Amino acid sequence: MSVNVSDATRDDAATRVVLTGFGVFSSIGVGADEFAEGLRAGRSGAKPITLFDTEGFAHANGCEITGAEPERWIHNLPTETLGRATQFSVAAARMAVEAAGADLDDLRARRGMISIGTTDGESYELDHLVGTEVASGPQAMDPTVARRVYPNRLSVAAAQELGLSNVEAVTIATACSAGNYAIGQGFDAIRSGEVDYALCGGADAMCRKTFTGFYRLGTIAPDVCRPFDVDRKGILTGEGAGVLMLESLASARARGARIYAEVLGYGMNCDAYHQVAPNQDSVARCMEIALENAGVKASEVDLISAHGTGTKANDVTESRAIHDVYGDTVPRTVSLKSMLGHTMGAASALAAIACALSIHHGFIPPTINHRETDPECEIDCVPNQSVEADLRIVQNNGLAFGGNNAIVILGKYQEGVR
Amino acid sequence: MMTVTGVGVALPGADSATALATASRPGDSVEPAAVLGKKGLRYKDRATQLGLCAAQRVLTDAGLLADGELTVDGTRTAVLVSSNLGNVDTVCRVVQTIADEGTHGVSPMDTPNASSNIIASEIAIRWGLKGPNLMLCNGPASGLDAIRWGTALLRSGRADHVVVVGVEPDNEIARRLVGGPLADGAAAVVLERAEAAEARGATVRAVIGAHTRGLDVAGTIAELAEVESEPAAWYAPAAAAPALSQGLPVHDLAAVWGELSGALGVVQCAAAVGALDAGADGPMWLVAGTDSDDGVATLVLRPPVPAGARPAAV
Numbered sequence: 001m002s003v004n005v006s007d008a009t010r011d012d013a014a015t016r017v018v019l020t021g022f023g024v025f026s027s028i029g030v031g032a033d034e035f036a037e038g039l040r041a042g043r044s045g046a047k048p049i050t051l052f053d054t055e056g057f058a059h060a061n062g063c064e065i066t067g068a069e070p071e072r073w074i075h076n077l078p079t080e081t082l083g084r085a086t087q088f089s090v091a092a093a094r095m096a097v098e099a100a101g102a103d104l105d106d107l108r109a110r111r112g113m114i115s116i117g118t119t120d121g122e123s124y125e126l127d128h129l130v131g132t133e134v135a136s137g138p139q140a141m142d143p144t145v146a147r148r149v150y151p152n153r154l155s156v157a158a159a160q161e162l163g164l165s166n167v168e169a170v171t172i173a174t175a176c177s178a179g180n181y182a183i184g185q186g187f188d189a190i191r192s193g194e195v196d197y198a199l200c201g202g203a204d205a206m207c208r209k210t211f212t213g214f215y216r217l218g219t220i221a222p223d224v225c226r227p228f229d230v231d232r233k234g235i236l237t238g239e240g241a242g243v244l245m246l247e248s249l250a251s252a253r254a255r256g257a258r259i260y261a262e263v264l265g266y267g268m269n270c271d272a273y274h275q276v277a278p279n280q281d282s283v284a285r286c287m288e289i290a291l292e293n294a295g296v297k298a299s300e301v302d303l304i305s306a307h308g309t310g311t312k313a314n315d316v317t318e319s320r321a322i323h324d325v326y327g328d329t330v331p332r333t334v335s336l337k338s339m340l341g342h343t344m345g346a347a348s349a350l351a352a353i354a355c356a357l358s359i360h361h362g363f364i365p366p367t368i369n370h371r372e373t374d375p376e377c378e379i380d381c382v383p384n385q386s387v388e389a390d391l392r393i394v395q396n397n398g399l400a401f402g403g404n405n406a407i408v409i410l411g412k413y414q415e416g417v418r
Numbered sequence: 419m420m421t422v423t424g425v426g427v428a429l430p431g432a433d434s435a436t437a438l439a440t441a442s443r444p445g446d447s448v449e450p451a452a453v454l455g456k457k458g459l460r461y462k463d464r465a466t467q468l469g470l471c472a473a474q475r476v477l478t479d480a481g482l483l484a485d486g487e488l489t490v491d492g493t494r495t496a497v498l499v500s501s502n503l504g505n506v507d508t509v510c511r512v513v514q515t516i517a518d519e520g521t522h523g524v525s526p527m528d529t530p531n532a533s534s535n536i537i538a539s540e541i542a543i544r545w546g547l548k549g550p551n552l553m554l555c556n557g558p559a560s561g562l563d564a565i566r567w568g569t570a571l572l573r574s575g576r577a578d579h580v581v582v583v584g585v586e587p588d589n590e591i592a593r594r595l596v597g598g599p600l601a602d603g604a605a606a607v608v609l610e611r612a613e614a615a616e617a618r619g620a621t622v623r624a625v626i627g628a629h630t631r632g633l634d635v636a637g638t639i640a641e642l643a644e645v646e647s648e649p650a651a652w653y654a655p656a657a658a659a660p661a662l663s664q665g666l667p668v669h670d671l672a673a674v675w676g677e678l679s680g681a682l683g684v685v686q687c688a689a690a691v692g693a694l695d696a697g698a699d700g701p702m703w704l705v706a707g708t709d710s711d712d713g714v715a716t717l718v719l720r721p722p723v724p725a726g727a728r729p730a731a732v
Contacts, residue, residue: 056520119534121555123509130513138594146595151534152502152557156712168631169713170563173504173534173553181552185567188574209513212521213529268576270551272492272542275530282548285493401530402539404551 013250015191018413020257021100021245022353023092023201025070026346027063027238028339032099035350036357038339039365040386045340046224046236052127052208057215059222062206063238063341073098077161083122083148086157088241088346089203093158096199100245101257104162110196112167114155115185116243117178117202118345119400121151121171124205154203158243168195176307176342177268177398178202179242179349180406184266186246187408196251202349203241210344211237217276219311225342227308227335227367228315228381230374235309238341242349244356249413259413261356264393265294271403278314278399283321286405290395291325294409301331301409302391303364305351307399308335308381309342318399319377331395333379338368348398352408355394359412364389419612420569420626422719424480425688426583428453428471429603429675435479435623438605438685439692444675448603461527462540463508464587464602465501469537470544472583472604473497477545480608481620482579488545490618496549496577499538500564500584502557502680503592503600508532510591537585549577554680558655559631559707560584561683562715566629568609580609584684586677601675605688623691627701627718634709635661638716646701646718651693653686654705658714662705682706683715690719 024031027045028038037043045063054060070091071079082090093114097104125148132140155169170185172178179202186198214220219234226232252259267289271279291298307318315335322330336351337343343350354365363386370383396408425435431445432438450459450467454474459467477483482490508531515523530536535553542551550571556563561584568580586592588602615622630641635658652659652668659668671685672678678685683706690702700721707714 121534123513126509127513130510131517134514134517149595150502150557151555152560152712156557165633168563170554170556173555174538174551175533175535188570188576192570192573194570208516209509209532212516212524213512213532215521216524216526217529268550269493270497270539270542270548272539272546272548272551274543275533275536275539285548400535401533402535402551403542404535404539 013253014248016249017187017190017246017263018249018252018259019244019261019263019356020247020252020259021096023095023243024353025065025068025088025092026240026340026350027065030068031095032357036361039354039357040363042366042368042384042386043339044224044368045238051206061223062236064206065239074161077157080144081148082157083125084205085118085122085124085203086153089116089154090158090161092201092241092243093199094162096243096245097162107197108164108166112164113186113189113195113198114158114167115170115172115182115198115200116155117172117174117182117349118151118154118204119175119178120204120207120210120344122149123207123209125149127208174404175400175402176344177348177400177404177406178345179347179352180266180396180398180408181268183244183352183408184268184406187263187266190246190248197247199243200246201241201243202346204239204344204346206237206239221310224369225310225338226369227310227338228373228377228379229370230372232310232315234311236341238343240343240346240350242346242353244353260360261410262413264296264409264411266290266406266408267293268406273403276401278317279403280317280321282403283318283399283405284324286407287325290407290409296393296409298326299329301393301395303331303394304333305355305394305396306333306335307397308337310337316376319379323378330379332364332382334365334367334382336365348396352396355396355410359391359394359410362388362390420572421610421612421615421622422607422624422691423610423615423620423622424476424608425623425691426472426476426479426606427688428468428475429601435688435692435695438689439696441674461531463505463531464589465504465585466537466540468587468604469499469541469583469585472585472606473541473581476581476606476608482608483545490579492546493548494578495547496571496580497538497541497547497551498564498568498580498582500554500560500680500684501537501586502555502560503586503595504534504555505531505536506595507589507591541583547581558682558711559713559715560680562704562706562717565683565687565717569626572609572611578614582607582609582684584681586679586681596677596679598677600677600679601681604681605685607684607687622722624694625720625722627720629717631713631715633713635705635714638714642703642716642718649701649703650699651702653690653702655708657708658705687719694721
């Protein structure tokens with residue numbers, strides 16, 4: 001159990017970690033294939049919010065998921081016991097297992113991990129619960145709804161649904177970078193031999209509380225999210241779930257699994273600076289930690305999937321930090337939030353899946369809604385149209401309130417080569 | 419070898435490992451302003467304030483903080499917080515404000531405060547702890563999960579010092595969710611590799627032994643028994659007692675402090691170190707979670723090994 005990961009032999013099949021299947025709920029597509037199509041087409045998830053009453057807001061667009069039917073992937077748990085975010089996470093977990101072609105009986109016999117990141121947990125359910133309380137008093141609060149709100153349901157319910165009892169089920173609450181934290185946790189757990197496989201990702205449902213919070217901060221865009229654009233006005237809140245099947249290369253090989261990409265390493269740090277303002281030096285340092293952990297030189301990176309929220313503060317700070325690390329040879333840097341909105345705890349998980357799909361299918365998803373790049377950002381954000389590209393190494397940035405940064409490095413899987 | 423090199427306690431009437439180990443009932447509630455000073459506390463929720471109190475005490479106790487300055491590299495210091503209820507009061511209050519007054523009633527200050535990682539990030543900000551920073555809300559086993567994850571960060575070389583804090587606030591909203599009062603306190607430990615502790619002349623207070631996680635108490639402690647020598651004492655919930663070896667002391671900390679929820683595992687560690695400090699026999703076997711919960715975590719704490727008598731690396 002007490003293996004020092006940093007001492008692990010790099011090309012050992014037991015300590016290389018690969019991605020073999022994805023579960024996706026997003027406003028631009030359900031499932032990896034539809035998601036990949038949406039990314040390539042530059043589809044937009046933005047539309048007027050219908051999930052909650054938006055009366056009183058001057059503008060209220062969001063990237064809501066409509067018609068996704070997560071219950072199609074939930075066979076064993078009564079769906080009324082699951083909050084909206086948990087339904088996404090549970091369904092995405094089953095979808096990831098199925099997409100990976102993994103046999104559940106086989107997984108049950110092995111030691112695993114389910115790690116799901118989140119920003120809001122089940123705040124969508126809390127919205128309703130508190131609404132009931134205010135309108136009709138606490139006695140009117142529905143106990144079934146109250147039982148849905150525990151954030152650890154996001155991971156535990158997935159374990160229950162899949163009948164995976166020999167797993168550590170963890171919910172990570174590091175807000176908007178939580179998906180990358182979860183992937184990192186699974187990566188370390190597989191590399192150390194603690195587990196054989198890990199279902200990692202993130203999930204969040206749109207809620208009025210978070211929409212309102214960002215609205216009051218003046219960071220909700222009036223129409224669409226335009227990352228790195230000189231006229232960007234902020235984020236659109238979104239929702240969804242992304243779950244990745246991580247396993248050792250040895251495990252993937254043994255069952256002849258399709259390998260989408262390899263997790264080369266990750267880095268995490270904390271700005272310890274400000275609750276909401278990102279810190280350039282610290283974000284740059286996190287990239288260096290990730291590259292170092294992955295054993296990758298900056299010059300080898302072909303694409304950065306930016307945190308790219310589309311706020312004034314994030315995009316300038318993040319692109320400057322990228323320049324600090326990459327100097328004058330900055331790889332193309334895209335923001336998926338232009339299409340997906342800010343899916344909070346799901347954001348970096350969905351982005352990691354997008355990176356892996358980009359590597360696998362050989363394209364770079366665009367930054368949509370783009371008109372004119374902010375001269376202060378100085379990056380090629382691949383405006384509006386996806387491009388074909390042979391990607392070897394991709395960096396996926398996740399930054400969060402509280403200065404919680406986590407960055408994952410993915411690589412094209414090549415037999416015997418890293 | 420992973421070790422505990424500091425303990426911080428901010429529970430009602432207990433401000434140290436020793437006080438925690440000997441307490442039989444809660445005393446006066448924790449006054450964060452008295453511990454931290456009033457400055458900067460105004461917009462922080464109770465869980466964050468309690469977490470900051472325990473963090474300040476553990477940093478000081480471990481010698482990582484002296485005269486208000488860090489004595490080690492902040493970029494190599496991680497913060498892990500375990501709390502199941504955390505800032506739920508802020509989240510619910512914001513929702514209620516929107517329902518009562520509309521969106522104009524919401525203070526912009528509440529947006530970060532309604533973020534779930536607020537406790538861990540506030541601790542990082544206050545002392546410049548720039549290493550990995552995580553918040554776990556993992557049910558009854560969460561506190562021991564945080565300790566175990568702390569050791570994983572040390573093993574993988576992602577940090578040299580890990581501050582683990584377990585905290586649960588007591589407020590009306592939290593009570594309603596758990597069905598009763600909570601401990602309204604926090605405990606914290608500092609974890610380091612033995613080499614790192616030795617290099618900076620820190621005192622090792624306990625050695626972290628095996629840890630397991632599984633479905634039930636009997637199964638998880640059976641796994642421990644395969645690799646660890648017999649316990650001298652248990653720290654476990656009352657509901658786990660039937661599965662434990664009989665005739666040994668069982669410290670059910672929730673019976674003393676009330677519902678500890680996500681703080682439990684860390685409070686157990688702090689209390690066990692307090693007992694070891696006072697010369698109690700080890701090892702201590704810690705159990706968080708019961709058969710009726712989502713999962714059970716265990717951890718063994720051994721007494722510090724006297725210099726010159728260390729076994730080969732574990």
